Every structure is written in C-alpha cells, then in structure tokens.
Amino acid sequence: MKNIHSHRKDEHISLAEKFYTEQAQAGFESIRLMPNALPEIGINDVNLETTLAGLTMPYPFFIQAMTGGSEYTAKLNARLAKIAHATGLAMAVGSQSVALKYPELAPTFQIVREMNPDGLILANVGADASVTKAKAAVEMIQANALQLHITEAQELVMPEGDRSFNYLGHIAEIVQKLDVPVIVKSVGAGMSNQDALALKNIGVKFVDVGGFGGTNFVQIENARRHTKDFDFMTAFGLSTVESLKSIQLDDLSITATGGIRNSADIVKSLALGADNVGIAGFFLHQLLHHDDEFMIELVEQMQYQLKSLFVLLGVKSVCELSEKNIY
Numbered sequence: 001m002k003n004i005h006s007h008r009k010d011e012h013i014s015l016a017e018k019f020y021t022e023q024a025q026a027g028f029e030s031i032r033l034m035p036n037a038l039p040e041i042g043i044n045d046v047n048l049e050t051t052l053a054g055l056t057m058p059y060p061f062f063i064q065a066m067t068g069g070s071e072y073t074a075k076l077n078a079r080l081a082k083i084a085h086a087t088g089l090a091m092a093v094g095s096q097s098v099a100l101k102y103p104e105l106a107p108t109f110q111i112v113r114e115m116n117p118d119g120l121i122l123a124n125v126g127a128d129a130s131v132t133k134a135k136a137a138v139e140m141i142q143a144n145a146l147q148l149h150i151t152e153a154q155e156l157v158m159p160e161g162d163r164s165f166n167y168l169g170h171i172a173e174i175v176q177k178l179d180v181p182v183i184v185k186s187v188g189a190g191m192s193n194q195d196a197l198a199l200k201n202i203g204v205k206f207v208d209v210g211g212f213g214g215t216n217f218v219q220i221e222n223a224r225r226h227t228k229d230f231d232f233m234t235a236f237g238l239s240t241v242e243s244l245k246s247i248q249l250d251d252l253s254i255t256a257t258g259g260i261r262n263s264a265d266i267v268k269s270l271a272l273g274a275d276n277v278g279i280a281g282f283f284l285h286q287l288l289h290h291d292d293e294f295m296i297e298l299v300e301q302m303q304y305q306l307k308s309l310f311v312l313l314g315v316k317s318v319c320e321l322s323e324k325n326i327y
C-alpha cells in the first residue's frame with residue numbers, strides 16, 4: 001500500500017499540472033530587456049557559464065526540485081535525469097524526507113545519479129532536518145550540494161502540515177557540519193533582504209528566493225483541503241522579481257525560482273542579480289505532454305535562445321549582466 005507521503009507527492013504533481021498557466025505572475029512582464037543596437041559581438045563570443053552553490057555549471061538554469069518518493073515520480077525522476085544528462089543541466093531531486101523515513105523508497109531518488117553519474121545533482125530536505133538526515137540525503141544520491149526548503153505557508157494550509165517553524169538553528173548547524181554547499185530555498189513565498197540577511201548572518205552563502213508567481217503550494221494545499229479555507233491566501237508572498245529587487249547583499253549567491261517560463265525570464269533574473277535560475281512547473285508541464293527527445297530539443301533551444309538574447313543585449317557572460325540591461 002502506498003504511504004501517505006508518496007500519495008501526497010503524486011497529488012502535488014497532478015494539482016501543479018491542473019493549476020499550471022502559460023502566463024506566470026512572478027513580475028517578469030513588468031520588466032523589459034534593454035536592447036543594444038550596436039552589440040559588437042556574435043553568438044560565439046557568448047559564454048553562459050555560471051555557478052550554482054559555488055559549483056561551476058555550463059548554463060544558468062537548472063531543473064528544480066520536484067520528484068521522487070513514489071513509483072510514478074521515480075519514472076519522472078529517471079526521465080528528468082536523462083534530459084539533464086543529455087543537455088548538461090544541473091538537477092535537484094524532490095524532498096528526500098520520505099526516503100529517509102522509508103528506506104525502500106531511496107531508489108526512486110538514486111535513479112537520478114544512476115542516469116547521470118557525473119552530473120551536478122542537488123539533494124533536498126526540509127530546513128528543519130537534523131544534521132544526520134541532511135548528510136544521509138546527500139549520501140543517498142552522492143549529491144554535489146544540498147537544498148534546504150522552507151515551506152511555512154504550504155505547511156500551515158496543509159491539514160497534516162507542521163505548525164511551528166524554528167529553522168535558523170538547524171540551518172546554521174547543517175551549513176557548518178556538511179561538507180557540501182547548502183542552499184536555503186523558499187518555496188513560493190519569496191525572500192526579503194531581511195530574510196537573506198538573517199541567513200547570511202548564520203553563515204549561509206547560497207539562497208534561493210523561491211518567489212510567488214509560479215507553482216503555488218498554498219493553492220495546491222487549499223485544493224487538497226476541499227474546504228477552500230485558505231482562498232484568501234493564494235496570492236501570499238513576494239514575487240520572484242520583488243524578492244530579487246529586495247535583496248541587495250554582497251557575498252550572497254542567489255538562485256531565482258518561481259514562475260520562470262522562458263529564456264527572457266532567465267535573462268531578466270540574471271540582470272536582477274541572480275547567479276542562476278531554477279525551473280520546476282514549466283518543465284513538469286512539458287514533460288507530462290512530450291517525450292524525452294522533445295524535452296532535450298526544448299532545453300537546447302533555450303540554451304541557444306539565451307545566447308541570442310545575450311547578443312541582443314551586448315553582453316558576453318552572466319557576470320556582465322546587470323540592471324543596466326533592463327528597464
């Protein structure tokens with residue numbers, strides 16, 4: 001029999017897809033790219049390399065944490081890992097807490113490492129995990145880095161969710177004791193400069209703003225309740241763009257996640273200060289409707305589109321992009 005966690009993961013997939021919209025609400029439509037009419041560069045001058053959790057990767061976007069923990073999502077993990085391997089994208093797995101509780105589910109995550117032995121792969125657990133669990137999650141998939149997700153809004157709407165949130169002590173200890181880099185990742189509520197500063201002050205170097213405007217777990221959990229008690233809260237949070245604009249701190253590497261739908265959104269995020277961009281819902285939507293060959297072509301198209309956009313802005317590398325390139 002399926003355990004409650006595996007069942008919930010499958011429900012999350014179907015509800016994320018049910019509520020998916022082509023147009024996100026993350027704020028990117030209010031930003032325009034600043035053309036450079038005389039770029040004086042060509043496609044071959046562009047280098048898309050950047051870092052994720054301090055690790056070098058060839059492209060500034062990656063497959064964000066979603067799947068694993070059930071028979072169905074093991075298959076999706078295998079497909080995503082195959083696509084990541086073929087295209088050079090980094091990939092995060094979904095929360096491994098379920099496999100730490102039920103070790104027989106570990107293969108639903110380990111398939112990602114099997115399909116992509118040399119890829120950049122991120123482990124994922126909640127920010128309230130113990131050091132032992134965080135280490136076990138990394139070991140389970142020989143991850144290159146660890147994501148700690150923060151999901152207060154989702155938990156509070158979820159009938160069986162957590163009701164109190166004391167993350168800072170856990171995060172500080174994990175950052176100190178793990179020998180891989182640790183990213184603290186919001187999921188849908190965004191992050192302000194104040195949040196980022198609180199994290200920086202306890203030794204965090206990598207944050208994922210996880211802004212409002214894409215996959216909406218308040219909406220998803222509210223639908224699972226059937227009572228719609230939390231209808232009023234479905235627009236809660238800072239959008240991805242608002243979060244990026246809010247955070248103005250040196251020595252903090254930022255991931256932009258939440259409502260990224262296309263290559264222009266990626267470039268806008270980078271111009272707003274992100275070092276890299278995570279994409280979940282858009283890839284899930286495409287994955288559920290297309291085969292692996294289509295997906296590989298889609299990612300390669302995005303990689304080429306990014307180079308084209310860089311040329312149109314007259315920039316050769318991710319670190320050259322800045323607020324001067326948007327208006």
Ligand SMILES: Cc1cc2nc3c(=O)[nH]c(=O)nc-3n(C[C@H](O)[C@H](O)[C@H](O)COP(=O)(O)O)c2cc1C
Pocket residue numbers: 012013016064065066067093094095096124147149185186187188210213214215257258259260278279280281282284
């Ligand atoms: C079906 C689904 C499952 C997800 N599961 C996780 C998870 O287990 N851990 C996590 O940190 N984030 C999880 N997320 C959140 C994504 O990683 C991402 O932060 C969020 O969906 C916003 O990005 P998007 O708008 O591109 O979807 C999940 C997202 C989706 C769509």
